Amino acid sequence: MSLHPLIPWPLVVVIGLLLVGFTTWRLVADPRRRGRWALRLVTGLVMVVALLGPAVNGGIAQQAASDVNVFFVVDTTTSSMARDHNGKQTRLEGYREDIAKIQKEMPGARFSLITFDYATRVVMPLTTDTTALQAAASTMRAENSLYSGGSSVTAAGERLRTTLEGAQERAPERSRIVFYLGDGEQTASSRPTPFDVGDLVDGGAVLGYGTKQGGKMATTRGDGSAGEDVTDSEGNPGISTIDEQQLEEIADQFDVPYTHRTGGDISPALEQADPGTTSDAAGAEIEIYTSVVWVLAVILALLLSIDLFLVTREISRLRRATP
Known part of the structure; x- marks a missing residue:
């Protein structure tokens, strides 16, 4: 497993601290909606991991070389x-x-x-x-x-x-x-x-x-x-x-x-x-990896959909309760 950040990693750290810090605080401060804030904490964690660009390592390939x-x-x-x-x-x-x-x-x-x-x-x-x-x-x-x-x-x-x-x-x-x-x-x-x-x-x-x-x-x-x-x-x-x-x-x-x-x-x-001095030797070694960001993106979309559903349901309930 390796990481290939989608944005500079210091920015990922800042975003992670803000998301996780805020949702953790709300989880403790709002016990009536603890389930909702736990969901958002998980959503924030998944987003941070996705921004880090995790990938499954493959083999080492030789890059084509030519001068x-x-x-x-x-x-x-x-x-x-x-x-x-x-x-x-x-x-x-x-x-x-x-x-x-x-x-x-x-x-x-x-x-x-x-x-x-x-x-x-x-x-x-x-x-x-x-x-x-x-x-x-x-x-x-x-x-x-x-x-x-x-x-x-x-x-x-x-x-x-x-x-x-x-x-x-x-x-x-x-x-x-x-x-x-x-x-x-x-x-x-x-x-x-x-x-x-x-x-x-x-x-x-x-x-x-x-x-x-x-x-x-x-x-x-x-x-x-x-x-x-x-x-x-x-x-x-x-x-x-x-x-x-x-x-x-x-x-x-x-x-x-x-x-x-x-x-x-x-x-x-x-x-x-005689096509010149095309290099017969292998070029630089490059690492092959398979990104799993798409998997996290699917999970993130699912979590956000659940959160949106819960918010929409609560808004509808409040509207029905209002005389």
């Missing part, structure tokens, strides 16, 4: 809606699935999500909150097709470097791991500006999505919903294909391996990625 910052750089241009990932899934669905898989394989790491299309956005800054990462990935949408006017596969270069420099300055001891997720399709007229972040990246991988045969793409609206398929000026369906040579060049710029993703287990890709 890694992980940055996902994700291509959300219209081509991410091409339906040629793992059958007929969109590439965007593949991004979401792999982000979730990587997160599960790297417990304790801090994660950040950066997307790029006609603009680059830090959707989620570094955090250990995996629920926030899951929410950010699940709500990730392809760009609005109305604003699609040609994109560069390295559009996130400047923002990524600034973000990595900030992470290095704040926590130089933590490794910086970058996972680039995209299809490598350069639709801007100019050649992509190389990423200049090799000195800031300690590991990661470039993950490629799509096929050489390509897939049809749906247009996207402002709310992220899919519309009709993309067509060219002559009404022919727009086809997006993967450019693995471009993706391999990006991998060289990061000095990380390139892996073509078609779904399935992410572990082989992570093994090639």
Whole structure:
């Protein structure tokens, strides 16, 4: 058994002295209502014990430990809606699935999500909150097709470097791991500006999505919903294909391996990625306990209900006795 006070324990002591002291005094001073004050004394004692936060001790667990910052750089241009990932899934669905898989394989790491299309956005800054990462990935949408006017596969270069420099300055001891997720399709007229972040990246991988045969793409609206398929000026369906040579060049710029993703287990890709210095040793020991405050809360509610019933009954009796 252990105690985990719900409020600072000195305040619990003060409240306890006041409650127990007052009810004990009334118990002695008002013998006609001794039963009522005994009930309130018990109620006060239960309340004080509940505020102390009693708990049943469990075992000792090892806290996940990691000294890694992980940055996902994700291509959300219209081509991410091409339906040629793992059958007929969109590439965007593949991004979401792999982000979730990587997160599960790297417990304790801090994660950040950066997307790029006609603009680059830090959707989620570094955090250990995996629920926030899951929410950010699940709500990730392809760009609005109305604003699609040609994109560069390295559009996130400047923002990524600034973000990595900030992470290095704040926590130089933590490794910086970058996972680039995209299809490598350069639709801007100019050649992509190389990423200049090799000195800031300690590991990661470039993950490629799509096929050489390509897939049809749906247009996207402002709310992220899919519309009709993309067509060219002559009404022919727009086809997006993967450019693995471009993706391999990006991998060289990061000095990380390139892996073509078609779904399935992410572990082989992570093994090639050299994900930095994730600690193999167990983290700090943390005590596991089960709080029993809820049991005391139920008892307290029952005692208060009995007291309320008795008070209400007495008030009713006095009203009937009054002429």
